Amino acid sequence: MAEHCAVIGIGQTKHSESRRDLSIPGLVRDAAVRALQDANMSWKDIECVVIGTAPDMFEGVMMPELWLSDALGASGKPIFRVHTAGSVGGSTAVVASHLVQAGVHEKVLTLAFEKQSESNAMWALSPAVPFQPQLVAGAGGYFAPLIRSYIRRSDAHPDTGCMVAVKDRQHGLLNPDAHLHLDQSLEEVKASPMLWDPIRYSETCPSSDGAVAMVLVNDKHAARVQNPAWITGTSVRTERTFFAGRDQVNPAAGKLCAKDVYDQAGITNPLKEIDCAEVYVPFSWFEPMWLENLGFAEEGQGWRMTMEGKTKIGGEMPWNMSGGVMCTNPIGASGMLRFAEAARQVRGTAGRHQVEGAKVALGHAYGGGSQFFAMWIVSSER
Amino acid sequence: MSEILSAPYVLEYTYTRSTGPVVGRFLEGLRYEVLEGVRTADGRVLCPPVEYDEQGEATTGEFVQLRPSGTVKTWSWVEEPRKSHPLDRPFAWALIQIDGADNSMLHVVDAGEAKRMRTGMRVRLRWAEHKSGTIRDIACFEPMSPFMPGPVHLEYEVNPGQHYSAYLRGLQRGQIIGGKDPESGKVYVPPRAADPVTGRPTSEYVEVADRGVLTTFTIIRIPFEGQKLKPPYCFGAIVLDGADMPIYHLISGVPHDEIRMGMRVKAKWKPKEQWQTSLENILYFEPTGEPDVPFEEYEEHL
Amino acid sequence: MREVAIVSFSQLPSSKVIHADEPELVQPVTAAAMEQIGLTQDDIGFTCSGSTDYLPGRPFSFVAAVDGLKAWPPIRESHVEMDGAFALYEAWVRLLHGDIDTALVFSFGRCSLGPVPEVLNVQNDPYYVQPLGLDAISAAALQARAMIDARKATERDFAEVAVRNRQNAVRNPNAHVKGPLDVEAILAEPYISSPLRKSLCSPLSDSAAAVVLAAGDTARKLVERPAWIRGIDHRTEPHALGQRDLTASASAKLAAEKAGVRKGKVDVAELHAPFAHQEIILREAMGLGEGTEINPSGGALAANSLMTTGLIRFGEAASRVLSGSADRAVAHATSGACLQHNLVAVLEGE
Structure with missing residues (x-):
């Protein structure tokens, strides 16, 4: 690794169900301009743009980096497009950080977006292709059986998923950019309709329009700001959707990815050495599952941390201070939002959802059938 | 009680109206699908134009061409139109502020259903096919979508590949076919090009229960x-x-x-x-x- | 900066139709690229692929492609929704990190599934161009006409490019269309979108390709003569056709400069020009003169499986260096209508 890499600019749109007031170029530019302002930079400072978004069929523009190159000031520059399913926002930030760390570029703008309101996600995710099994289960139908498996294996308290939903929505109330601002009680969440048993309506994420951008630089330029977030570890791992003996609840790819990123950052005990985490939790039950997968809890014990309130702001290990995916889900941007919110925490710029004194944070994204993982560790210290 | 007499009666007459220099010019413009407002002494633009503003000041006689679109300031939905109404299907009455104007115009919005109506919505003007030199030369306004349709229509010919074809043909015979990896002995349903653990094709087909x-x-x-x-x-x-x-x-x-x-x-x-x-x-x-x-x-x- | 080289290349012969799904394309071509140099997936540090969902017309086709790999234990893996050559670029960046020494890059494209010229309209601006239905051939034809009007080339020049590529393809067992065709015969073909005729456009093919990259001494251990990536860069330009000088390629010129193309004699260049006239633009942009053999493989005019064609250019150029028949080669890949986005690399023997 030739260079250190730091996040010195972060910007995001206000997220909502439909940003009908913005075109797609308008949406990405809104986030990018905020990131540039935060970094005290202008377009001409940027050497390269790395962009991520989920399937092109969401917006009906194939390889949109071609069309968006003008809106992102990329003429005469390299622009690069990453796509790794739901983990794409994370993988995109990882590629951008590698360009800086490898010494290829000094100042990179990375960005992820989704404008889900331009189409229907169910259609875009599973059009009726001949010979392909038809859509039987819907979005939650793949994950609900996994959650049932988790509950059976860990003998988890049945309210765990509801507790996560209440907690993340309380956190979301502190984040003005979040899509959902819901003040819900545990009773209200428990009373919400069962959609994919055991997943209730209030235990699922929304579908959002939004974009997020970050400016990544090397040592030379990090001094432009008082409080860079230094990237001390990055990792990606992939495994296949189905294979004999696959642990779908606690996938090996997630465990390996976490170990890799901790090793790079010199972390041996994540619970002690990490101050807070933004983790991709699209269904609330994934919080306890990922607490175990990422080594914050022993296998079978993650749900206890949630039930004991340890993952709240002010708790032992705050998770998803921004409200997380449970409050905001522009799919292609959701992973990068996790990475960006982790960086905001260690920069001390997270506003009302700031964890006091946060110095080391984890950003996490996953996609596909719990098979694509991307993570980074950011720190206030180089 | 004595019976009350009753007979139908229609009051109908077509007046000959003098429109004056301002309204007349406006209505004449409508014939040619031109929408204009008039400027007031204090610099505002009124559409429809009037000779005197609400303070009684004479307007300037300077006309300003406007875009045929505007914003709904308030509205009322009519589910069952009366005979006199300009549309014979459910519609909304609305006060519409034409873009570039400072006042609002009364007209109707052809929105199809009440749920499409909201204050602040954007509307565009639809011209009447046959002009009569009246405000009815504007047939109505219609909701302007913030979206434009982006249809994609592409015709593909798909084939499912060799292993999946073998699986589907098996199902046609009432059999469920799996693929066995010769090294690990694991059986995958359906068979696939590469065993996830060994990377080799699961090319030995076996029937599973x-x-x-x-x-x-x-x-x-x-x-x-x-x-x-x-x-x-x-x-x-x-x-x-x-x-x-x-x-x-x-x-x-x-x-x-x-x-x-x-x-x-x-x-x-x-x-x-x-x-x-x-x-x-x-x-x-x-x-x-x-x-x-x-x-x-x-x-x-x- | 760490030294990185292409050490192996494999492709499936391009043809009109390959009856295979994504894993069935990926498994044999990746296995062959690794086996040639005695590696298995377990020896690979990073895997990266390039593809687009719009060729099969369904989302996440790259997820299906992972089913063509041995991914146990879980692998470091990434994917670009771009030509496989850009996946190679990501893998190059990853190897510069220094913690891993090898990378597998692959891509796959089946043009037989859908109406590719129309599919490519979905790349266009969805407000002003997509609704008009501008197909890829017509877009390229506007560029070809602009060249004629600017007196930069004639229809005969275009035909000569096509004839030479077809002739070169005779020696390429993986080419899709090849063989004798003369200038007069091309000029007698009817226009598809004038001034483009059938033989001035690339065929539509199915194929897959894989490349193995290795760093430093690992590369030297694996092969006698690695094809070292001495320079690599990519640049884009404005999207709207009306905002560019279509007769030149500012982005290819800049990328070639940054990659150091002119720092030495170029023996051979593999240029990703899906239309004959684009080869002329690219040669001028990169300053490739008479001394450089262009597209000995026959180029995109002999085989064009979208998303794979660029990676095949890299593989073909590297093969010349690996075999010792060239000391210095240029590889190029393009993306977007009328050469909007260009990637250029210089490959050298030791």
Whole structure:
């Protein structure tokens, strides 16, 4: 690794169900301009743009980096497009950080977006292709059986998923950019309709329009700001959707990815050495599952941390201070939002959802059938 | 009581109206699909234009061409139009501030249904086909969508590949075909180009049973777009006897509250004459009645 | 900066139709690229692929492609929704990190599934161009006409490019269309979108390709003569056709400069020009003169499986260096209508 890499600019749109007031170029530019302002930079400072978004069929523009190159000031520059399913926002930030760390570029703008309101996600995710099994289960139908498996294996308290939903929505109330601002009680969440048993309506994420951008630089330029977030570890791992003996609840790819990123950052005990985490939790039950997968809890014990309130702001290990995916889900941007919110925490710029004194944070994204993982560790210290 | 007399009566007369220099010019403009406002002494633009503003000041006589679009300031929905109404289908009356004007114009919005109406909505002017030199030369306003349609229509010819074809042909014969990796001995359903663990094609085809163990499941209670079945229904992971990984299918023939992890299930096939190259030849899986499989025996498949 | 080289290349012969799904394309071509140099997936540090969902017309086709790999234990893996050559670029960046020494890059494209010229309209601006239905051939034809009007080339020049590529393809067992065709015969073909005729456009092919990259001494251990990536760069330009000088390629010129193309004699260049006239633009942009053999493989005019064609250019150029028949080669890949986005690399023997 030739260079250190730091996040010195972060910007995001206000997220909502439909940003009908913005075109797609308008949406990405809104986030990018905020990131540039935060970094005290202008377009001409940027050497390269790395962009991520989920399937092109969401917006009906194939390889949109071609069309968006003008809106992102990329003429005469390299622009690069990453796509790794739901983990794409994370993988995109990882590629951008590698360009800086490898010494290829000094100042990179990375960005992820989704404008889900331009189409229907169910259609875009599973059009009726001949010979392909038809859509039987819907979005939650793949994950609900996994959650049932988790509950059976860990003998988890049945309210765990509801507790996560209440907690993340309380956190979301502190984040003005979040899509959902819901003040819900545990009773209200428990009373919400069962959609994919055991997943209730209030235990699922929304579908959002939004974009997020970050400016990544090397040592030379990090001094432009008082409080860079230094990237001390990055990792990606992939495994296949189905294979004999696959642990779908606690996938090996997630465990390996976490170990890799901790090793790079010199972390041996994540619970002690990490101050807070933004983790991709699209269904609330994934919080306890990922607490175990990422080594914050022993296998079978993650749900206890949630039930004991340890993952709240002010708790032992705050998770998803921004409200997380449970409050905001522009799919292609959701992973990068996790990475960006982790960086905001260690920069001390997270506003009302700031964890006091946060110095080391984890950003996490996953996609596909719990098979694509991307993570980074950011720190206030180089 | 004496009977009251009654007869129909119509009051009808067409007046000859003098419109004056301002309104006249405005209405004449409408004939040519030109929309104008007039400037007031204090610099505002009024549309429809008037000779005197609300303070009684004479307007300047300077006309300003305006875009045929505007914003609804307030509105009322009429579900059953009266004879006199300009539209014969449900519509909204509205005060519309034309873009570039400072006042509002009364007109109608052809929105189809009340739920499309809201204050602040954007509307565009629709011209009448036949002009009469009246405000009816504006047929109505219509909702302006913040969206433009972006249709994509592409015609593909798809083929499912060799291994999946073999699997589908098996189903056509009423068989469930798996692929065995010669090295690990693991059987995958359907067969595939590369065993995930060894990377080699699972090219030895074997038939697996149409019965097995239900490892985990969900009860789907939500309606969603593209759904073929009426909720609630059960969808589960089944490890067929002879296979080393689950397939997913519907579980039926049993009350939902009796569906359990570890339950033994078997395929319920469609009548043979309806079999095609499709997993839909199996309608669903139903309990066999055999004893449940202990958790430890299927835990590795979760 | 760490030294990185292409050490192996494999492709499936391009043809009109390959009856295979994504894993069935990926498994044999990746296995062959690794086996040639005695590696298995377990020896690979990073895997990266390039593809687009719009060729099969369904989302996540790259997820299906992972099913063509041995991914146990879990692998470091990434994917670009771009030509496989850009996946190679990502893998190059990853190897510069220094913690791993090898990378597998692959891509796959089946043009047989859908109406590719129309599919490419979905790349266009969805407000002003997509609704008009501008197909890829017509877009390229506007560029070809602009060249004629600017007196930069004639229709005969275009035909000569096509004839030479077809002739070169005779020696390429993986080419899709090849063989004798003369200038007069091309000029007698009817226009598809004038001034483009059938033989001035690339065929539509199915194929897959894989490349193995290795760093430093690992590369030297694996092969006698690695094809070292001495320079690599990519640049884009404005999207709207009306905002560019279509007769030149500012982005290819800049990328070639940054990659150091002119720092030495170029023996051979593999240029990703899906239309004959684009080869002329690219040669001028990169300053490739008479001394450089262009597209000995026959180029995109002999085989064009979208998303794979660029990676095949890299593989073909590297093969010349690996075999010792060239000391210095240029590889190029393009993306977007009328050469909007260009990637250029210089490959050298030791």
